Amino acid sequence: MSLNPMPRGRILAIDDEAEILENFELCLLADGHRYAGFTSVEEGLLEASSERYDLCLLDRHIGRDCGVETLPKLKQLAPWMRVIMITAHADVDAALEALRAGADDYLVKPCSPEQLSVAVARQLEAGRLSQRIEALEREHPSPPSELSSTHAGTQQVFDLARRVADTDANVLILGESGTGKGVLAQHIHACSKRQESELVTINCPSLSAELLESELFGHTKGAYTGATNASPGRVSEADGGTLFLDEIGDFPIGLQAKLLRFIQDKVYERLGDPKTRHADVRIVSATNRDLTQMVSEQRFREDLLYRLNVITLTLPPLRERGQDIIDLAERFLDRFAGNYARPARRFSEEARQALLLHRWPGNVRELQNVVERAVILSEGEVIEPLLLGLQAQPSGGQGQTTALVGTDITLADLERLHIQAVLGRAETLDQAAKILDIDPSTLYRKRKALGLDTD
Template sequence: MKGNFNHFKILIVDDEEEYREVFKEILDEKGYITKAASSGEEALNILKTHSFHLVLTDLIMKGIDGIELLEKIKEEYSETEVIIITGYGTVENAVAAMKKGAFTYFIKSHDLEELTIEIEKIRKIFYLENDNEIFKNQQKNSKYMLNTNNKKFIKIINMAEKAANSNVNILILGDSGVGKEVFAKYIHSCSERKDRHFLAVNCHAFSDNLLESELFGHEKGAFTGAIEQRKGRFEAAHGGTLFLDEIGDISLSTQVKLLRTIETKKVERIGSNKTMDVDFRLISATNKDIQKSISNGEFREDLFYRISTIIIEIPPLRDRKEDLPNLIEFFLEKSKLELKKQIHTIEKKVMERLLSYDYPGNVRELKNIIERLVVLSENGIIKDIDLSKYRVDSERDTKSREEKIHNNKEVEEIQRIRSLKDIRSEAEAKYIKKALEISGNNVTEAARKLSISRRQLFNKINEYKLR
């Protein structure tokens, strides 16, 4: 039976060609992806560039034998499982191998079906664990990485935790992508309101009228297009936290209405004369120079004082480079789990460049770079060449840093190029092209290898114009 085995990869190591071929044929037939090696040495070489879920190794081989191979694998590729293949005469040694971390052993003369049952167990455990990890990580990672070695950042976190316990209005300042929303969520999670809603509104994303309707809600027929009654965000955040992102971008007329709601803690839906009490904690954020906006008459001073009982200023990532190793590891783990990819090697140059780059797009940019590198990685290796394509170059970047910070258009352009959707499509197209090449352009064969239907493959070929 052939099935979708989620690309479960097995390396078969045996110095006897006959056994090697039999195992390979049977496991290929079952739908696993297999590769064969005729010695322990060859297996270790292959493992340097390819990752496997399972290594099936003969116990007695010339040179590096099964036990030594097992030890090396457990040392360097701890996620890879090992099954030892043995003859009757060496069962004792095989049992000893299990003590060194082998999953099980298999006696050569036994029914091969027994072996495939064991392999199936490993596959199931592997994917179950992976799904579990994703679940745990989603819970963990839906949050953030706020461990820091930066003194300024430690102070800010302490301040935020203290402020969380009171109900004061907080204004978060900082460049785009430094994690203002992440921080707002953290404050909410430290507050007594943590079990209630956290609602975020990006004020920049709405026109004046729409923003007012979004914030205060409206009655049916209040204006053209108001075909239904709608609750506003202040109302919806009752009991919880309302996060107003890009507050520096709202118009003066909306600012007046906002000020009134914040002062009175009462809202009226547009088109209604009924006033409702609302209980919300307000956190606002902006990457604008708000003092300058006040001097220019673009932002009301009274509103500024109202929203900024406590001001938290998040430093740009280039000013807390000591946190880069932790952040890189955090996003790497997150991407590995989300993209279901294993990474065992990161080329030295990649780390050097990641650690010296200035990140004009801050944490958002770092997160995107890591996701991209994981998507582009092949055989568990992150290569410098993939980073080069991204143009991470600290020297050039330092020179043009000022220019970039003040040039939003360029930042936007970089973000557009780096959209995850594009990256996924790019990687998918590349992979399908490779599968077609390997299958001699035979669509049925390539579809089988990719575990998708021929029809799906045809659609992808058309979508990516691969023919």
């Protein structure tokens, strides 16, 4: 008797082949599930809007309709529902497209009853686990995994952020692209006394000066060409909460005086309306630019900078954070393996070294994307370097280890990387020992102790 009975659920299938739907029905009813199948997208969406289903089997091509385009509509109707995309070809690009669009898994048809049963059971269990985790997180909120660090400088930044979160002090977050400035801004708001009100984000580089002013402070109908409807503005939306100005270094110089006035006096006017309004808003801003240099070049107001940087938090680049690279990669691995119901559980030693050696110009965002892709493509429990898709480092070059000097990588890991690099370019053990200036017998013992003995 099984100690872990197969989970039962309500299954919806959308496929334009009636024979496929009949096969699904035979298999799923035999497994004890409740089932409904439809040959058109319209019928399937109508059913999803009227009945609650745990899982949908969605064909990638349904007549003239595209399953990938239908997927967001399903998720909007039933955000809790897991989706398995059904495809006629074992195409990695098609699978990645489906998973990126929000599918939780994919199957190649025709598939065996066993394959269908296992895939369905895995997604039902993943869905129920996700719901339990969400319930626990609502009861016991915790900081995102990106806001945990063994790097002393980074942890000091996170600690300071938590200390100032429950004040109304304006915060300026500095750091390279992808270091997690937006995540930190969200956490500051979540830990503040304003958490019950809105966190409103404006991406400064995405709009012209006129549109940015309208987006920020609002406008009346007809205030400018194209203003066919009135808008209250993002400042009004953020009243009582937090306004996050992302990439503040790109804020137009001609509009900075109005922003300064609002920050100082909490008052503003909408475009086309002389009435002065008030809004109680905390300002959190972020940039990857050197604002002090921009002040000296007269591209940013000094008085505005002083108002923005009451508290300044500077996030170090990922390449300087040593062991954080592995810790974050493992957290992302756990997260995406759960989200996509994939078997991946750990990185091989070679994959760990590849992660440490990469320079991470895109920082935490790049690491997250690399791990997500590796998890999606994984077929076993161990992720190998090839799945990471990282650019190979020069064989035996000093760049492999010198890039890590001064970071928080342990001395043992640094020694292992250096010995591995020397062994890779030396023709014999004796030659490697001579380069390292140690006895060959010592190198032999170190090689075995470090797991580098491949003979």
